[in-house]
Amino acid sequence: MFATVAFAQANDDLTINTPPSIVQCKTTMISWDGGVSPFDLVRISISLSMHNTETPNLLLSINLRAKCSVTEEGVVVEDFPNILPGSSFDFFVDFPAGATLGFTVTDNNGDKAETAPVTVQESDESTCLSD
Template structure:
């Protein structure tokens, strides 16, 4: 009987451990590399960039399917644009970063 109680307790923790979250970067600068990372969920992952805070908007950028939990993007969306990183996993779970505004960089892409 203890086995079943322990198994049930562990099963109740799994959704919290595997829940999908997207890390909000502290700053995003035009023409510079930006690490996008996420935790939890189940691969493969589908990563997009949408207008800041607009979860139903069409993507501004869509990346190739990812099997890991991070990718590096050379920022090619103009400075001043507010964006949100969106990640969806193979189970359909979806997570969003906070909105961030792209800062001006020294170069051009």
């Protein structure tokens, strides 16, 4: 019976939970269900508001090697590979209020799930934002 339960869990469809809100300079948990570990989590910037100027078709791209570039909307800009063994990741929101982000999780089988776009909310904390 144990093998049957483990097999059923391994074949669950992969889904990712859209965070109800994300707040600048705060940590938010990104979680998912189903799928087969290990998982890769990718952050996608959809739009970024800069100095009260909306730039929906361009965005600031930051990867783990600290390279910055301007890319087209919806391009992968940060990858958190091989999250083991769990089904969640604490993401520090170092984006200003008004930026719109999305997340995609991919499991070991190549199955993917995406969040809906989420707009970063304002907070009193802004020390994490670069000038």
